[in-house]
């Protein structure tokens with residue numbers, strides 16, 4: 001009888017794959033990074049495949065968290081921001097630029113005058129907790145319609161007023177999320193103007209992703225073709241600093 | 251197990267008896283089993299690290315620090331570690347909540363470094379391990395279940411027979427286990443009914459439960475598959491159930507390993523690697 005039966009080949013292949021992969025994970029840092037990087041890509045592609053335009057669940061007022069905790073920075077340190085805060089953001093302006101046909105700036109009152117969307121959604125922190133709150137703001141798609149994205153634009157980068165030891169907070173999203181109907185720039189939370197702790201005067205709500213994507217204290221939105229030249233190139237403050245995945249849909 | 255397969259029966263001619271080396275586990279069972287052992291260890295240890303980021307569990311759709319946690323692991327002002335379930339608190343200093351790491355550093359953190367992947371606090375890396383190997387866990391189980399339906403492993407070897415689910419039979423089996431009497435000869439060819447219950451609950455309840463409650467915690471999947479939230483009663487309930495199912499699996503594994511040790515680890519583990527198993531000799 002030949003030693004190379006179909007069965008023995010399958011057995012050999014199967015067990016060497018298990019042993020080889022396990023040994024590779026333990027012994028080779030580069031192999032480990034390669035494997036561990038694949039989860040984010042698989043999740044991103046799968047979510048886009050099965051629910052590209054699906055809506056995040058919305059809740060009723062009776063389902064809201066009685067107390068919505070804050071997280072991350074709760075008081076931007078910059079002198080610029082402090083001045084805006086003292087004048088109730090009267091001179092604050094949102095700048096929208098980058099790969100757009102007509103860069104524009106918007107005052108807070110101009111943003112508040114635009115048609116708004118209100119949604120009661122769940123905020124999920126990467127650490128595990130969730131809180132349900134009511135957000136009112138301008139659909140990002142409506143703002144983008146005013147500046148006209150260029151065809152080369154692939155991401156929107158949100159530049160924020162806060163920083164951690166001098167490293168500015170920023171985040172980025174793809175265009176599927178940018179044009180998603182629930183993606184809004186919220187200026188109102190639970191029917192009152194957004195508090196400083198929660199990101200006054202303007203924060204992002206991108207409801208199908210985790211909390212660190214919900215950039216607070218937004219100053220500028222930049223359309224770009226790539227994330228490589230922004231910050232350290234990973235698409236966000238936490239992505240750069242401690243390696244959270246850029247796609248945070250899970 | 252493939253002994254019920256008539257082709258194998260024909261080559262062994264007469265019914266096998268104690269002392270014979272027989273085919274026990276199919277290749278698909280053996281490959282899934284060891285892939286799953288590696289994957290489960292990764293999932294459990296990275297999961298415990300992720301839990302350390304927020305060691306509180308809630309019921310319902312939301313739950314955060316201001317809300318009531320039904321389970322909490324932490325450290326007190328008086329420098330003791332504790333686990334609280336409802337209103338019952340246990341002092342777990344040294345193991346959970348407050349413990350000393352390998353470098354002699356005292357840490358206030360839920361699960362100790364020897365139980366987590368990575369050993370030191372690193373939520374980003376633990377999530378990478380967990381969310382990458384979740385694919386192996388889920389796809390591996392799905393492939394194994396489909397294969398086991400097709401080759402009748404599920405129905406012939408794992409599903410208890412009508413005779414086996416009679417209370418008298420189950421009771422007799424419990425007594426045999428309690429006295430640590432294991433079947434011998436032809437009786438040892440098949441799983442006993444308690445084994446079948448245990449394996450089936452792992453394959454069609456606990457692991458699928460882990461995968462589904464895990465998916466329910468994903469805000470992206472909540473949009474694509476909102477029925478998952480209805481099934482488990484909200485994201486924080488799913489997170490609690492995820493933890494409870496994991497404890498269930500750990501409980502299974504403790505008993506599973508004890509049984510393998512008691513039944514003869516060399517013969518048992520060999521059968522799960524090479525497929526070949528020596529039937530224990532009849533006791534008469």
Ligand code: HEM
Nearest residue numbers: 279283286287290449452453499503506510518519521522
């Ligand atoms: C090093 C650890 C482990 C060892 C040595 C081990 C050993 C074994 C052995 C020897 C059997 C066959 C029992 C028999 O023939 O009567 C078996 C079956 C099984 N084990 Fe494990 N096991 C381990 C870990 C696990 C883990 C972590 C899981 C699940 C999370 C698991 C789930 C199962 C299942 C479901 C079966 C039945 C497979 C089938 O027939 O479909 N085992 N194990």
